[in-house]
Amino acid sequence: MKHRATLRVLAGLLTAAFAATPSLAENITLKASHQFPGGKGDVRDEMVQMIARDVAKANVGVEIKVYPGSSLVKPKEQWKAMQSGQIDMTSFPLDYASGFHPQFGATLMPGLVKSHAHAQRINASPFMKDIKAIIEQNGVKVLADAWLAGAFGGKDKCIRKPEDASGLKVRSAGATFSQMWAGAGASIVSIPSNEVYNALQQGVAQATDTSSGSFVSFRLYEQLKCLTAPGDNALWFMYEPVLISKRTWDKLDDKQKAALTEASKKAQAYFEAESKKLDDKMVETFKKNKVEVVTLTDAEADAWRAVAQKTSYKEFADQVPGGKELIEKALSVK
Template sequence: MKKLLMSTALAVVVGVTGAVSGLAEAKTLKASHQWPGGKGDVRDEMVQIIAREVGKANVGIDVKVYPGKSLYKPKEQWGAMVKGQLDISAFPLAYAAGRHPEFDSTLMPGLVKNHDHAKRLNSSPFMDDIKKIINDAGVVVLADAWLAGGFASKKQCILGPETMKGQVTRAAGKAFEQMLVGAGASIASMPSSEIYNALQTGVLDAANTSSGSFVSYRIYEQAKCLTAPGANALWFMYEPLLMSKKSFDKLNKDQQAALMAAGQKAEDFFFDAAKGLDDKLVKAYKDAGVEVVEMTSEQAKAWRDIANETSYKTFAEKVKGGDMLIKKALAVK
C-alpha cells in the first residue's frame, strides 16, 4: 500500500513538473512594422491575423505587435531578424537591398502588371531564387504580399516622364530612383513613414509609394495631384511577412505549423484586401479634394523605356545573376 501511495505521489509530481515545464516553454514573439496600428492598414492587419491565429492555436505562443516603428526603425528590422533580436516583421524587401542587391528586383518598374500577375510570380522560379536568398540570410517567409502604388505631387500631376522634371521626389528602392533620375527628377531617400513631413516641410515635391501608405499616412493632406495605379501601374512592391530563422528554429513543430498556417490566412486576406486598396486610395484622395489621374498605356510605356535604359540595365550589369533573375521574372505572363 505504501509503495502504491509513493508511486501515485511520484506520478502527481511528474505531472505537475511537466505542466510547469510546458508553461515555461510558452514564448512571446515580437512583431514589428512601420505602419500605423489599429487604423485599417492592411499590413498591420496581416500581422494582427498572425497574432490572433497563433493565439487561437493554443501552442504556447503569444505574438506582441509593435506598430508605427515603435520597436525598430523601418530599415533596421532586417538586421534585427537576421540576428534573432526581432521575431516577425511586415517588411518591404527592397529595404534590405543594400545587403542583398537582388532584392531590388522586387521593386522594379513595370515588372509586375497587376495583382493577379503578382500572385503568379509568387510560385515562379523568380521568387524561388529570391526566397532562397532570404532563407540563406537567416529569414523565413511566412506570407507573400505585393502592393500596387502610384505617385503624388504637390506641384503638378505626374503622367509622362516629362512631368517629373525638376521635382524632388522619393521612391523606395534603387530601381525606381534610377528611372526617376533618368526622367530628370532629383531624389531624396527616406522610408514611406517620413513622406508626410518631407512634403509638409518642402524637402519633397513628390513621392512614389504604395496605395496603402498613401492612405495610412494621410499624404492626401499634402498632395495636389495623385497618379493612381489604374490599368497601367508601374509600381508594385513585395512586402512579405517575414520571421527570423533563429526564432523559427527554436520553436517546436506544432508551433512552427501554427505560424505557417496563420501566415497562409494572412496571405489570403491580403490578396483580396490589396485589390481593394487601389479603390480606397482613389476615394480617399477625391474626398480630400485632390485631383486624381491615371497614366495612359503610352505614358507607361515611355516610363518603361527609360527604365530599360536605367534601372534594368544597371541591375543586369551590377548585380550578380541580375540578368537571369529579370529574365525569370519577365517569363511569368
Template sequence: MKNVSIVLFATATAAILLLAPAQAQVTLKASHQFPGGKGDPRDEMVQIIAKEAKAANVGLEIQVYPGASLFKPNDQWNAMVNGQLDISSFPLDYASGKVRAFGATLMPGLVRSHDRAARLANSPFMKDIKAKIEKAGVIVLADAWLAGAVASKKGCVRKPEDIKGVKIRSAGPTFAAMWQAAGASIVSIPSNEVYNALQTGVAEATDTSTGSFVSFRIYEQVKCITAPGENALWFMYEPVLMSKKAFNKLNKQQQDVLLKAGKKSEEYFAKESKGLDEKMVKTFQDNKVEVVTLSTAEYQAWIDVAQKSSYAEFAKEVPDGKKLIEEALAVK
C-alpha cells in the first residue's frame, strides 16, 4: 500500500510539473494601424518583439493585430492606459488630446533630420516626454522617429501660399495650426483612412510619415510630394508602447525579455529609418509622381508660419510647452 501511495504521489507531482508551464503562459495582444506582412518597419518592430519573446521561452507570447484589426488607431492609447491593450506601435501625437504635451513630438521643424532625432534620444526633452508617458500609465519599449512629407492632388507644396484653400489631412494639431495659418482647411482622420479621403475628394492633400506614404499607396492619388531631403519639416515620434498594467503583471524574467526585445527592435528601426525616405522617393518617382524638396529659404518660410501659429499656441496652451520646445531646440 505504501508503494502504491509513493507511485500515486510521484505521478501527481509529475502531472503538476507538466501543467506548470501551460499555467504560466501569458498571451499579450499587440495592435497597430499599419499594414502587416508587407514590410512596414513599424509592423516589423512589433513582430521582432513578438519573435524574441517567444524564442526566450519564458512563458510569453504576443499576438499581433495589424491594420487596425483589433482597435481603431485613436482608441489604442486609452486601451493601453486601461489595460485592455498590451502593446502598440503608436504615433504618440494621436494621444495629444489626452496629454497635450505629446504634440511636441510632431512639431513643425523641431527635429529636421534623422541625425538630430538620434541625438534627441537622451535629451532632457525626451526624458520629459517619457515621464509624461509613464505618468499616464504606459511605458516605452522602443523609440522610433519617422520623417514625413506632404503631398497634394493639386500640385507641389513648397511655399506657404501653395497650401492656401486646400483641404489637407493633418496628422496632428501642431501641423494643423501651421497649415491653417497658411490658409488651408483641415481634415482630421488617421493615416489608414487617407487613401479613401483623397480618392473621394474629402481631402486634397495630406501630411504623413514617409513609411505611411508607401504602405498606404498614396502615390496612386497625388500629383506631387515634398520629400524630407535636407530640410524636413515633418518628424513624428512613433514608439512601441506597452500598458504599465500589463507590464506589471509579468514576472521579472518576462519583463527583462520584453525590454531586451524592445532594444533589438529599436536598433532595427534606427537602421531602417533613412531607408524609408529613399524608398518613398523611388516609389513615387516610379509611379510618375513629381518629387521635390524644400530649399533652406522655403523651409524657413514655413518655420516663420509655424512659430506664429503652432509654436505660439503650444507655448500658450501647454503648461510646460515653452520649456519642451526650448529643450528640443537646444539639441544641436
C-alpha cells in the first residue's frame, strides 16, 4: 500500500512539473503559405519572413514556417485553407476570396485608391473597418495591412485608352477589373499572377494587369512590349494583407499574441516604406529590359474611370449586399 501511495505522489509531482514547463506545454509551429516567389526580394514574401524571424527572436515558443511560391496551397485556395486549419497564416490578395465574400471585391476596384498616401488614409477609414469586420466574422484576422499599386502590360502594344483594349485577351486580377476590361471590349483570361508569364508566352493572354511587385517578381518584362506604369494616375491598387486564422490566434497565449502583433507592426511599416519603391523598381527594370514604359494622362485615366463607373462600380453597387455603401465610404476618403 505504501508503495502504491508513493507511486501516486511521484505521478502527481511529474504531472505538475510538466504542466509548469511552458516550453513543453506551449511550443507551437505555424504554417505560413503564400503564392509569391521566396528568397528573390518579393516584398510580400519578405513581410512574412520578417514576422517569422522577429517572432522567433521573441522566444515565446512560436516558430513560423514559411511556404512561398504556392508550394503548400494553391493561390486561391488559401482562404479556405485558413478557415479549415490547413494553414495558419498567409499573405493574400483579399479579392481572391470575393467568390465567397463579394464585398472583398472593393479592395481591388479601379480608381478607388489613387496613391500610396491615399491607401494609408483608407486603412484608417470606416470602409476598411467594414471590410475587416467581414474578415473576422469568417474566422480570419488581419495582422498587417498592405496595399500594392499595379500596372497594365501589353504583349504587342501600349494600353493607354479603353479602345486600346478592344479585342484583346486580357488576364485580369479580379472581377471588378475584369468588368472594366470587358466594358472596354476585351475578353477575359482568369488565372492567378504566377501563371501569367506562361499565358503571355503561349498567346493565351495578350495583356495583363497585376501588381508592380508581380510584374518584376514574375519577370513579365521578358514577355511584354509596353508597360503602363502607375505614375500620377494609378488605377490599380490591391489589398494584400498578412492574415492569420482566428482558430490559430485563439490558441496563442498573451505573450505569443503580443510578439506576433509587434512583429506584424514592424513588417507593415517596412512594407509601407518599400511599396512606392516597387513602382520605381518596376519602371527601372522594364526600361533596362528595353520595354517601352508609359503613364496615363489625366484625360486617359478619366476615360478608364468612366468605363469603370458604368461597369465595375454599377455592378458592385447593384449586386453586392451593402456594396453601394462600401463604395460611398471608400470614395469619401480624400
